[in-house]
């Protein structure tokens with residue numbers, strides 16, 4: 052997050068148009084909205100005092116701090132070692148204690164089986180590779196990590212309402228397939244995630260959360276520029292993705308960066 056904010060301090064030219072940097076006040080607006088988005092999800096988890104909590108897929112200090120504040124003893128498991136190292140620095144800098152950071156794949160976790168009371172993920176599933184099978188392997192790995200009677204809770208974006216972000220996720224998923232030949236689970240209908248949880252868990256409950264706008268996110272996305280993976284494609288394919296990206300940017304300029312609805316699902320480990 053801070054990296055993004057620092058990045059924004061520069062003037063950016065995107066698609067021939069200048070994207071003015073966010074002012075301090077605008078950055079505060081954006082941050083405020085992000086905190087309320089995070090709180091809205093974490094509040095569904097309830098009181099975490101005395102619980103061993105696994106945060107699976109992601110190391111955002113905002114989420115980690117929120118879990119610690121709710122009383123959890125938190126382990127975060129993230130695939131990308133670079134993100135783990137950056138999070139370690141951010142937690143130190145912000146004085147957030149009580150989080151164990153682990154680098155690894157959630158499907159082959161370097162963690163003791165049945166060592167958590169709650170496994171929680173936020174925004175992980177749409178980024179999983181291996182499509183439906185990847186999502187099943189992930190949920191069954193989480194089941195093995197949680198003590199019988201413990202809980203698994205996940206939230207992720209769904210395509211229930213049209214949104215620019217859903218289009219961006221599709222573009223990134225197509226790019227991923229083009230480069231690595233792997234299908235992502237992606238952003239799909241809520242029923243798919245509910246069925247997935249029902250296959251592995253008992254007492255499944257879910258809740259749809261309406262899109263949560265983040266003020267000024269449109270300018271942040273525009274200023275970040277096209278996904279850098281486009282540069283790794285052969286020229287003809289790169290041109291195709293570049294056109295899609297430019298169309299997406301025009302849409303963002305017209306209607307803003309509209310956000311998807313989120314589905315929260317939780318259930319008990321048998």
Ligand SMILES: C[S@@+](CC[C@H](N)C(=O)[O-])C[C@H]1O[C@@H](n2cnc3c(N)ncnc32)[C@H](O)[C@@H]1O
Nearest residue numbers: 108109110111114129130131156157173174175
């Ligand atoms: C959209 S982000 C999650 C945002 C989240 N709120 C956070 O705290 O960062 C998804 C994260 O899941 C990670 N991820 C994707 N596949 C994974 C896997 N198989 N095992 C562990 N982490 C994974 C990605 O590297 C990325 O950091």
